[in-house]
Amino acid sequence: MNMDGEEILLEGDSLDDARRRVTEGHCLVREEVLSDGSPRRAAGGGPTPEDALRQARGLVPDEAEILDEQLVAEPGDVSFTVEAFTESDARTRAESSIRPGDIVTGVALQTEGSKGFLGIGRRPAVYKAAVRQVAHAEVTFRTRARIRGLVVTLEALGVLLREAETIERDVRQYLKILRGVPAGLRNPVLESVRFSFERQRFNAALERARAWWPGDEGLLALAPLATSSFRSADDTVAQVTLAQNAASKLLLLIRPHLAAVGGHGGGQDEAAPADVPSCPRGHGPLREWSGKLRCWECGYPDK
Known part of the structure; x- marks a missing residue:
């Protein structure tokens, strides 16, 4: 190894474990954490639960260890309420609240709002948003901790x-x-x-x-x-x-x-x-x- 050091890639079950992989007589003077080894989640959606799981699994790195798989939403029609002063604002808020793949099929006024007097007492209306929901799944996985670093001799x-x-x-x-x-x-x-x-x-x-x-x-x-x-x-x-x-x-x-x-x-x-x-x-x-x-x-x- 030259006096300027050597770029290496360290792996371990945790960041501390990866750092301990430095060979004897050397030390890590600079590091870039590529993966900290903590669990992460990949989300997928599709017409069926199988499609959703397949998409989520496709986002998991090949070398990762899969810890858990869950179906978080069944396909079907659902609804929820949003507060807004206009119907267009209600639709915008509803669309920003749903998962990728879901579609807002309609927005209906449920409770009238109040204009107030000179802006005082103004209250938004309540709208009911109808959503056509696809299946959604999550895969929890973990990769080994990885550090790109510069090691030099003691x-x-x-x-x-x-x-x-x-x-x-x-x-x-x-x-x-x-x-x-x-x-x-x-x-x-x-x-x-x-x-x-x-x-x-x-x-x-x-x-x-x-x-x-x-x-x-x-x-x-x-x-x-x-x-x-x-x-x-x-x-x-x-x-x-x-x-x-x-x-x-x-x-x-x-x-x-x-x-x-x-x-x-x-x-x-x-x-x-x-x-x-x-x-x-x-x-x-x-x-x-x-x-x-x-x-x-x-x-x-x-x-």
Whole structure:
């Protein structure tokens, strides 16, 4: 399986049972419920009870389990009353109340209404609607719960978490060092090139998180980092500050998703190569900045 995940179809007796079918070492990060496994009804009508049942059965999926079959109405002539101010309105109301296949054969006034006085005391008339009814049947059935979803490995979740943590830490430390450099010594063009890698890493992590959790409004609202060059020394600090805020927000947004599936691992920085020196003040391995290894926390060895 690749790091982007795999689209699969899960089935079970219930939605929870379907979700449990995810193979070990993987988790479901996105799902679309195709069927929840609860009972449903199919209705049919026809001249005879057999015709009605046949039509209802024809609406049941082939893989479904039939739970019950019922004849809900015999064919024949029936009547009921409706309230309306005119005969045409009474017919319209009657036709909207009957089942498919039934026909309103007539509408007759049964009780006079009242026009009232200036609209006060106005009362509708009562009409009797005659209906020729066909046979009606219902079939209750159930299909297995089905989910179309995206599964990813727990390892991939851990990689995304560690990447988001690393981006947030690196941008924060980069900004701290950048603020310590006098404005006159900041080269916007050079810093744009140097910072382009962090922007690419952030945008890639954001794109993957959006693909895994497309319904997260926070991720949708979080804009990718602009790849344009910094315009000035002050703009350099401003843009990196925005990047730090975005990186922190990305980390806050994805952590609840990872915690929800559990077992994602991650959270620890990868070990530094043995030949990279560390900061003597306990801030971890030195990192390249302006062509020189420095501590991104305190600025060692320059400070």
